[in-house]
Amino acid sequence: MEFILSFMPFIALFAVMYFMLIRPQKKQAQKKQEMLNDMKPGDAVVTIGGLHGVVDEVSQSSQTVVLDCEGVYLTFTLGAIATVTQGGNIVNRQDEIEVANDIAHEENREDIAEESDETESTL
Structure with a gap:
Protein backbone atom coordinates (compact mmCIF):
# COMPACT_ATOMS: atom_id res chain seq x y z
CA MET A 1 0.00 0.00 0.00
CA VAL A 91 -5.02 41.17 -53.84
CA ASN A 92 -2.66 40.93 -56.77
CA ARG A 93 0.37 43.15 -56.12
CA GLN A 94 0.42 44.26 -59.77
CA ASP A 95 -3.12 45.61 -59.40
CA GLU A 96 -2.03 47.64 -56.37
CA ILE A 97 0.90 49.10 -58.33
CA GLU A 98 -1.34 50.03 -61.28
CA VAL A 99 -3.83 51.80 -59.00
CA ALA A 100 -1.01 53.70 -57.26
CA ASN A 101 0.42 54.74 -60.64
CA ASP A 102 -3.00 55.95 -61.83
CA ILE A 103 -3.40 58.07 -58.70
CA ALA A 104 0.09 59.51 -59.12
CA HIS A 105 -0.58 60.38 -62.78
CA GLU A 106 -3.83 62.13 -61.89
CA GLU A 107 -2.14 64.16 -59.15
CA ASN A 108 0.65 65.00 -61.58
CA ARG A 109 -1.88 66.24 -64.17
CA GLU A 110 -3.57 68.41 -61.55
CA ASP A 111 -0.21 69.92 -60.52
CA ILE A 112 0.69 70.66 -64.15
CA ALA A 113 -2.71 72.26 -64.74
CA GLU A 114 -2.29 74.45 -61.64
CA GLU A 115 1.21 75.52 -62.72
CA SER A 116 0.03 76.43 -66.22
CA ASP A 117 -2.83 78.48 -64.73
CA GLU A 118 -0.36 80.33 -62.50
CA THR A 119 2.04 81.08 -65.37
CA GLU A 120 -0.83 82.34 -67.58
CA SER A 121 -2.05 84.65 -64.82
CA THR A 122 1.44 86.15 -64.33
CA LEU A 123 1.87 86.89 -68.06
Whole structure:
Protein backbone atom coordinates (compact mmCIF):
# COMPACT_ATOMS: atom_id res chain seq x y z
CA MET A 1 0.00 0.00 0.00
CA GLU A 2 2.83 2.39 0.82
CA PHE A 3 4.37 1.53 -2.50
CA ILE A 4 1.28 2.77 -4.36
CA LEU A 5 1.02 5.93 -2.24
CA SER A 6 4.66 6.80 -2.91
CA PHE A 7 3.92 6.90 -6.67
CA MET A 8 0.76 9.04 -6.33
CA PRO A 9 2.60 12.38 -6.71
CA PHE A 10 4.20 11.12 -9.94
CA ILE A 11 0.85 9.96 -11.28
CA ALA A 12 -0.72 13.31 -10.38
CA LEU A 13 2.16 15.16 -12.04
CA PHE A 14 1.74 13.10 -15.21
CA ALA A 15 -1.99 13.84 -15.27
CA VAL A 16 -1.36 17.58 -14.90
CA MET A 17 1.28 17.48 -17.66
CA TYR A 18 -1.11 15.63 -19.95
CA PHE A 19 -3.94 18.14 -19.53
CA MET A 20 -1.67 21.20 -19.75
CA LEU A 21 0.75 20.18 -22.52
CA ILE A 22 -0.08 17.09 -24.51
CA ARG A 23 -3.84 17.48 -24.95
CA PRO A 24 -3.72 21.10 -26.28
CA GLN A 25 -0.98 20.13 -28.74
CA LYS A 26 -3.09 17.26 -30.04
CA LYS A 27 -6.08 19.57 -30.51
CA GLN A 28 -3.92 22.11 -32.34
CA ALA A 29 -2.45 19.42 -34.62
CA GLN A 30 -5.94 18.06 -35.36
CA LYS A 31 -7.21 21.57 -36.19
CA LYS A 32 -4.29 22.17 -38.59
CA GLN A 33 -4.85 18.78 -40.26
CA GLU A 34 -8.53 19.62 -40.79
CA MET A 35 -7.53 23.00 -42.25
CA LEU A 36 -5.15 21.28 -44.70
CA ASN A 37 -7.72 18.63 -45.64
CA ASP A 38 -10.35 21.30 -46.36
CA MET A 39 -7.98 23.31 -48.57
CA LYS A 40 -9.17 23.62 -52.17
CA PRO A 41 -8.14 25.52 -55.33
CA GLY A 42 -8.83 29.24 -55.01
CA ASP A 43 -8.07 29.46 -51.28
CA ALA A 44 -5.50 32.01 -50.16
CA VAL A 45 -2.62 30.59 -48.13
CA VAL A 46 0.49 31.72 -46.29
CA THR A 47 3.45 29.37 -46.03
CA ILE A 48 5.64 28.96 -42.96
CA GLY A 49 8.23 31.05 -44.82
CA GLY A 50 5.78 33.95 -45.20
CA LEU A 51 5.02 33.46 -48.90
CA HIS A 52 1.46 34.46 -49.85
CA GLY A 53 -0.30 32.70 -52.71
CA VAL A 54 -3.47 31.17 -54.05
CA VAL A 55 -3.95 27.41 -54.20
CA ASP A 56 -3.92 26.16 -57.77
CA GLU A 57 -3.84 22.41 -57.13
CA VAL A 58 -3.89 20.09 -54.10
CA SER A 59 -2.64 16.50 -54.19
CA GLN A 60 -3.56 14.54 -51.06
CA SER A 61 -1.84 11.41 -52.42
CA SER A 62 1.60 13.04 -52.72
CA GLN A 63 0.91 15.53 -49.88
CA THR A 64 1.76 18.56 -52.07
CA VAL A 65 0.09 21.82 -53.02
CA VAL A 66 0.79 24.04 -56.03
CA LEU A 67 0.54 27.77 -55.30
CA ASP A 68 0.02 30.60 -57.77
CA CYS A 69 2.13 33.51 -56.52
CA GLU A 70 1.35 36.30 -59.00
CA GLY A 71 1.87 34.07 -62.02
CA VAL A 72 4.70 32.00 -60.57
CA TYR A 73 3.66 28.44 -59.76
CA LEU A 74 5.44 26.85 -56.80
CA THR A 75 5.04 23.38 -55.30
CA PHE A 76 5.11 22.91 -51.53
CA THR A 77 4.45 20.05 -49.16
CA LEU A 78 1.24 20.38 -47.18
CA GLY A 79 3.28 20.78 -43.99
CA ALA A 80 4.68 24.06 -45.33
CA ILE A 81 1.26 25.74 -45.21
CA ALA A 82 0.81 27.90 -42.11
CA THR A 83 -2.64 29.43 -42.66
CA VAL A 84 -5.50 29.07 -45.13
CA THR A 85 -8.08 31.77 -45.88
CA GLN A 86 -11.18 30.43 -47.60
CA GLY A 87 -12.10 32.20 -50.81
CA GLY A 88 -8.68 33.60 -51.73
CA ASN A 89 -8.93 37.29 -50.84
CA ILE A 90 -5.32 38.01 -51.75
CA VAL A 91 -5.02 41.17 -53.84
CA ASN A 92 -2.66 40.93 -56.77
CA ARG A 93 0.37 43.15 -56.12
CA GLN A 94 0.42 44.26 -59.77
CA ASP A 95 -3.12 45.61 -59.40
CA GLU A 96 -2.03 47.64 -56.37
CA ILE A 97 0.90 49.10 -58.33
CA GLU A 98 -1.34 50.03 -61.28
CA VAL A 99 -3.83 51.80 -59.00
CA ALA A 100 -1.01 53.70 -57.26
CA ASN A 101 0.42 54.74 -60.64
CA ASP A 102 -3.00 55.95 -61.83
CA ILE A 103 -3.40 58.07 -58.70
CA ALA A 104 0.09 59.51 -59.12
CA HIS A 105 -0.58 60.38 -62.78
CA GLU A 106 -3.83 62.13 -61.89
CA GLU A 107 -2.14 64.16 -59.15
CA ASN A 108 0.65 65.00 -61.58
CA ARG A 109 -1.88 66.24 -64.17
CA GLU A 110 -3.57 68.41 -61.55
CA ASP A 111 -0.21 69.92 -60.52
CA ILE A 112 0.69 70.66 -64.15
CA ALA A 113 -2.71 72.26 -64.74
CA GLU A 114 -2.29 74.45 -61.64
CA GLU A 115 1.21 75.52 -62.72
CA SER A 116 0.03 76.43 -66.22
CA ASP A 117 -2.83 78.48 -64.73
CA GLU A 118 -0.36 80.33 -62.50
CA THR A 119 2.04 81.08 -65.37
CA GLU A 120 -0.83 82.34 -67.58
CA SER A 121 -2.05 84.65 -64.82
CA THR A 122 1.44 86.15 -64.33
CA LEU A 123 1.87 86.89 -68.06
